[in-house]
Amino acid sequence: MASLFSLLNRWRLMATGGHQPPKAPENQLIRFGILGAANIAPLALITPASQHPEVTVTAVAARDRAKAEKFAKKHKIPIVFDSYQELIDSDQVDAVYLPLPNALHLEWALECLRKGKHLLLEKPSVGNEEEARRLFAGPEMEEARRKGVVVLEAFHYRFQPAWNLFLSLLDRPNIVDVDVSLILPVLFPDDDIRFHYDLAGGAMMDLTYTNSVVRAIYSAEPEECTSCEVQTMKPPLDERCDHTFRTTWRFPGGATASTMGTHRGTWIQHLKTNLPVTVKHRAVVISTDEEKGEETLRTRKVTMHNFMMTMIWHRIDIQDEFVVRKKEGGEEVKRWTVKESKKAYTWQESNLGVNRKSESYWLTYKYQLDAFVDRIKGREGTGAWVDGEDSIGQMRMIDMAYRKSGLPIRVSKST
Numbered sequence: 001m002a003s004l005f006s007l008l009n010r011w012r013l014m015a016t017g018g019h020q021p022p023k024a025p026e027n028q029l030i031r032f033g034i035l036g037a038a039n040i041a042p043l044a045l046i047t048p049a050s051q052h053p054e055v056t057v058t059a060v061a062a063r064d065r066a067k068a069e070k071f072a073k074k075h076k077i078p079i080v081f082d083s084y085q086e087l088i089d090s091d092q093v094d095a096v097y098l099p100l101p102n103a104l105h106l107e108w109a110l111e112c113l114r115k116g117k118h119l120l121l122e123k124p125s126v127g128n129e130e131e132a133r134r135l136f137a138g139p140e141m142e143e144a145r146r147k148g149v150v151v152l153e154a155f156h157y158r159f160q161p162a163w164n165l166f167l168s169l170l171d172r173p174n175i176v177d178v179d180v181s182l183i184l185p186v187l188f189p190d191d192d193i194r195f196h197y198d199l200a201g202g203a204m205m206d207l208t209y210t211n212s213v214v215r216a217i218y219s220a221e222p223e224e225c226t227s228c229e230v231q232t233m234k235p236p237l238d239e240r241c242d243h244t245f246r247t248t249w250r251f252p253g254g255a256t257a258s259t260m261g262t263h264r265g266t267w268i269q270h271l272k273t274n275l276p277v278t279v280k281h282r283a284v285v286i287s288t289d290e291e292k293g294e295e296t297l298r299t300r301k302v303t304m305h306n307f308m309m310t311m312i313w314h315r316i317d318i319q320d321e322f323v324v325r326k327k328e329g330g331e332e333v334k335r336w337t338v339k340e341s342k343k344a345y346t347w348q349e350s351n352l353g354v355n356r357k358s359e360s361y362w363l364t365y366k367y368q369l370d371a372f373v374d375r376i377k378g379r380e381g382t383g384a385w386v387d388g389e390d391s392i393g394q395m396r397m398i399d400m401a402y403r404k405s406g407l408p409i410r411v412s413k414s415t
């Protein structure tokens with residue numbers, strides 16, 4: 001009963017925005033501008049900003065001024081610019097949130113760097129690996145870094161307590177397999193930006209969380225994409241755009257991964273599977289009894305459910321299989337399994353020793369914004385970050401999968 005009450009209360013606070021603290025003095029505020037009146041902006045930036053004392057959303061620009069004005073009125077954004085360029089050029093904007101179609105990321109991200117704006121860049125960062133190198137290792141970035149400009153690819157899930165608790169339960173050198181699947185129901189129509197090749201769409205691009213998760217778990221880059229099957233949009237829609245993918249990978253040391261994503265699942269499949277990430281470990285010796293000549297081995301499997309939307313609900317299942325066996329000859333003496341589940345809606349609940357304020361109803365995007373602001377302000381964060389090398393590796397993995405599938409890699413409009 002108590003947990004049902006806390007769930008409903010969390011959902012209520014999530015929906016209403018919860019506590020919105022007073023803003024810091026103007027000269028300490030980070031003033032955000034948004035490029036595009038994007039659907040995701042309220043969730044990813046506007047609500048988190050309302051919960052952050054040092055952030056304000058000050059401006060928006062859209063291709064169509066009337067659309068930007070409507071958006072600004074709805075979200076109480078004081079300034080509307082006539083174009084993306086005007087917004088980036090403005091000295092009333094310190095940081096830019098860039099949630100445009102993927103094919104427009106490179107062009108506008110480079111422009112933000114040239115104008116010295118901090119940049120929160122939606123995933124996937126650009127169209128392909130070469131473009132990622134252009135952005136994250138090019139002269140604009142070098143110059144921007146020198147000036148203290150902060151750039152972050154918005155993998156929001158990385159910053160929350162639950163994900164960090166999940167990582168703490170893994171024994172990285174002994175991981176042998178990772179399996180992640182994102183079955184999403186039909187949320188987006190066939191003409192959505194996600195299904196246009198010219199906008200660098202495709203499920204492998206849009207659901208690139210699958211790659212990000214696997215790379216974060218192994219803290220390594222894949223050596224090979226061993227298979228990649230795709231289901232694509234059908235004519236007259238663009239056949240170069242996948243709506244579903246199933247991919248397998250080989251990582252250093254022979255470890256493996258399977259990644260699967262679809263935008264054309266059913267609600268039943270979605271709710272039944274709940275975006276699981278499963279990590280399997282090899283058996284490791286955890287203790288020995290020299291007197292008896294025995295050793296105890298543990299084989300761990302950890303599954304996290306709903307890693308992307310943890311604030312709604314999540315669960316981390318740990319299954320440890322123990323075997324006691326004779327050191328000589330390997331004869332099994334006994335075997336048992338221990339199952340446990342964990343959750344972490346706040347840093348306090350995670351028990352990771354992170355001494356930071358958090359609220360159970362905060363969106364993953366709020367933790368991401370906290371990290372972004374910490375960087376700008378030169379404060380020590382929680383340690384979670386996505387740096388340029390990470391973003392380059394991310395695009396490399398997407399390219400590997402597209403090449404294996406036979407579909408063309410994506411390209412930005414400006415190249």
Ligand SMILES: NC(=O)C1=CN([C@@H]2O[C@H](COP(=O)(O)OP(=O)(O)OC[C@H]3O[C@@H](n4cnc5c(N)ncnc54)[C@H](OP(=O)(O)O)[C@@H]3O)[C@@H](O)[C@H]2O)C=CC1
Pocket residue numbers: 035036037038039040041044061062063064067099100101102122123124154156193199206
């Ligand atoms: N972090 C997360 O959880 C999420 C991230 N995303 C990412 O955010 C981005 C935007 O997603 P979402 O908000 O759903 O997208 P939208 O469909 O709302 O499009 C975003 C903006 O792109 C511009 N746009 C739309 N269609 C075109 C077109 N044909 N040509 C040029 N520009 C166009 C529009 O700008 P204008 O208003 O100026 O017309 C629009 O506001 C994507 O990169 C996606 O991957 C999306 C959802 C969740």
Ligand SMILES: O=C1OC[C@@H](O)[C@H](O)[C@H]1O
Pocket residue numbers: 194206308
């Ligand atoms: O978080 C997300 O979920 C749904 C996707 O289509 C979106 O682009 C992604 O970022």
